[in-house]
Amino acid sequence: MNAVQLGLLAGALTSCAVIPQVLKAYRSKQVRDLSIWQPVLLVLGMGLWLAYGIMIDDLPLIAANLFSIACNVLLIVMKFLYRGAQGAC
Amino acid sequence: MNAVQLGLLAGALTSCAVIPQVLKAYRSKQVRDLSIWQPVLLVLGMGLWLAYGIMIDDLPLIAANLFSIACNVLLIVMKFLYRGAQGAC
Numbered sequence: 001m002n003a004v005q006l007g008l009l010a011g012a013l014t015s016c017a018v019i020p021q022v023l024k025a026y027r028s029k030q031v032r033d034l035s036i037w038q039p040v041l042l043v044l045g046m047g048l049w050l051a052y053g054i055m056i057d058d059l060p061l062i063a064a065n066l067f068s069i070a071c072n073v074l075l076i077v078m079k080f081l082y083r084g085a086q087g088a089c
Numbered sequence: 090m091n092a093v094q095l096g097l098l099a100g101a102l103t104s105c106a107v108i109p110q111v112l113k114a115y116r117s118k119q120v121r122d123l124s125i126w127q128p129v130l131l132v133l134g135m136g137l138w139l140a141y142g143i144m145i146d147d148l149p150l151i152a153a154n155l156f157s158i159a160c161n162v163l164l165i166v167m168k169f170l171y172r173g174a175q176g177a178c
Contacts, residue, residue, distance in 0.1 A: 007141040013134030020126035033122035037109035045102030052099050052149070055092040060141070 004060065011064025018042075018071040025075065029082045036079050039072040046072070093149065100153025107131075107160040114164065120171045128161040128168070135161070 001009075018039075025031050046065040053061030090098075107128075114120050135154040142150030 003141060003144040006137060006144060010134050010137030010141050013130055013137060015134075017127050017130035017134055020124040020130070024124040025122070028122065030122045033114070033117065033119045035109040035113040038106050041102055041106035041109070045099050045104075045106055048095060048099030048102060052092060052096040055095060 007058070007060030008063070011060040015064045015067045015071070018068060018075065022071055022074055022078070025078045025082065031079045031082045034075070034079060036076065039075040039079070042072045043069055043076070096147070096149030097152070100149040104153045104156045104160070107157060107164065111160055111163055111167070114167045114171065118171045120168045123164070123168060125165065125168050128164040131161045132158055132165070 021034075025034065046069050049061055050065040050069070053059075053065060110123075114123065135158045138150055139154040139158070142148075142154060
């Protein structure tokens with residue numbers, strides 16, 4: 001496995017990592033225990049990773065971060081959308 | 090700002106992103122709404138990013154991923170530790 005293949009696999013794993021959380025939040029409509037700051041900081045940080053990937057012309061970094069940003073924005077939207085369910089048990 | 094500085098800033102942000110979630114889980118002892126698969130996949134993926142960073146000799150990738158792996162392992166431990174509180178409201 002060369003470096004680019006390893007980077008693409010790494011990017012695929014870290015990009016997909018947020019999917020189970022997005023699905024769990026969507027199914028349960030419960031987001032009480034989630035910190036809003038994790039997806040917010042991730043979107044900001046991944047925006048910079050994306051810029052860094054573009055600057056050093058690195059495909060794994062660019063592809064992985066584009067996808068992750070979209071997923072984390074979805075999680076932020078759900079955190080606000082399901083706010084009303086916070087107090088309910 | 091050059092590419093390495095941008096990468097280091099990006100790494101700092103995405104690495105710190107998990108800290109609010111770790112603190113929230115530690116304080117509330119509530120981890121019901123957290124998917125265990127997010128930190129598990131992140132640890133696996135970041136392990137590969139770390140290997141990729143070492144292969145392409147990229148300091149921001151190496152530093153960021155070492156720290157994030159430690160934080161996500163902590164979150165996995167808490168998910169198991171606070172399991173008993175899952176059913177309680």
